[in-house]
Structure formats: structure tokens, C-alpha cells
Amino acid sequence: MGQKKSFIVNRLKSIGFAFKGAMFLLKTEASIQVQFVIAVVLTGLGFYFKISTVEWLFQILAIGLVISIESINTAIEAIADFIHPENHKKIGLIKDIAAGAVFIAAFFASIVGLIIYVPKIFQL
Numbered sequence: 001m002g003q004k005k006s007f008i009v010n011r012l013k014s015i016g017f018a019f020k021g022a023m024f025l026l027k028t029e030a031s032i033q034v035q036f037v038i039a040v041v042l043t044g045l046g047f048y049f050k051i052s053t054v055e056w057l058f059q060i061l062a063i064g065l066v067i068s069i070e071s072i073n074t075a076i077e078a079i080a081d082f083i084h085p086e087n088h089k090k091i092g093l094i095k096d097i098a099a100g101a102v103f104i105a106a107f108f109a110s111i112v113g114l115i116i117y118v119p120k121i122f123q124l
């Protein structure tokens with residue numbers, strides 16, 4: 001029973017740490033703040049155009065994907081700066097690859113957005 005309780009307490013603590021991390025990103029990272037604003041605008045557009053349940057699902061997934069990968073990119077940049085603050089070709093490449101992951105997610109998320117909204121905008 002005690003073990004079960006400590007498992008639940010530990011999970012709750014982990015959620016607390018994760019929430020703290022998410023709040024830190026939102027307060028300090030310009031790229032996350034921009035993507036958060038984009039997410040709010042897209043949510044407004046979703047209500048305005050009354051998008052379908054399936055469209056909401058794709059939009060929510062796309063927003064979550066981009067913000068998550070941007071957050072991982074920020075963590076990778078922080079690790080890189082911590083382990084090697086000076087300029088180094090390898091650190092540059094690692095950061096470029098992490099930024100590339102964000103670009104790929106954002107590119108495909110944009111396609112999802114275009115598929116949802118372009119037909120609706122042209123119907124106006």
C-alpha cells in the first residue's frame with residue numbers, strides 16, 4: 001500500500017516538475033511564446049470557421065507537435081551551451097539538427113493548417 005502511494009506521489013511530483021518546465025519555457029523562450037500566440041490565433045480561427053471534430057484533432061496534434069519539438073530544441077541548445085559554451089563545429093551541427101527538427105514539424109503543421117483553412121477562406 002505504502003509503495004503504491006509513493007508511486008502515485010512520485011508521478012504527481014513528476015507532473016509538477018514538468019509543469020514547472022512548461023511554465024519556464026512559456027515565460028522565458030521567445031520562440032515558444034511566438035508559437036503559443038500562433039496556437040491561440042489558430043484556436044480562434046477554429047471557432048470562427050467552425051472546423052469539424054477531425055479538423056480540431058489534426059490542428060491540436062499539429063500545435064502540440066510543433067511546441068513539443070521546439071521545447072526539446074530549447075533543451076538541446078541548453079545542454080549544448082552547458083557542456084561546451086565555446087564555439088565548436090560539432091555544437092553548431094547539433095544545434096542546426098535540432099533546429100531542423102523544428103523546421104520539419106512546422107513545415108508539415110503548416111500543410112495541415114493550409115488543408116484546413118484554404119478551402120474555408122476561399123468560400124468566404
Ligand SMILES: Nc1ncnc2c1ncn2[C@@H]1O[C@H](COP(=O)(O)OP(=O)(O)OP(=O)(O)O)[C@@H](O)[C@H]1O
Nearest residue numbers: 031077084085086087088089091092093095096099
Ligand atoms: N557554440 C556554438 N558553436 C558553433 N556554432 C554555434 C554555437 N552556438 C550556436 N551556433 C550556431 O548558431 C545557430 C543558432 O544558435 P543559437 O543557440 O543562437 O540558437 P537560436 O536558434 O538562435 O535559438 P535561441 O534564439 O532560442 O537561442 C546554431 O544553429 C549554430 O549554427
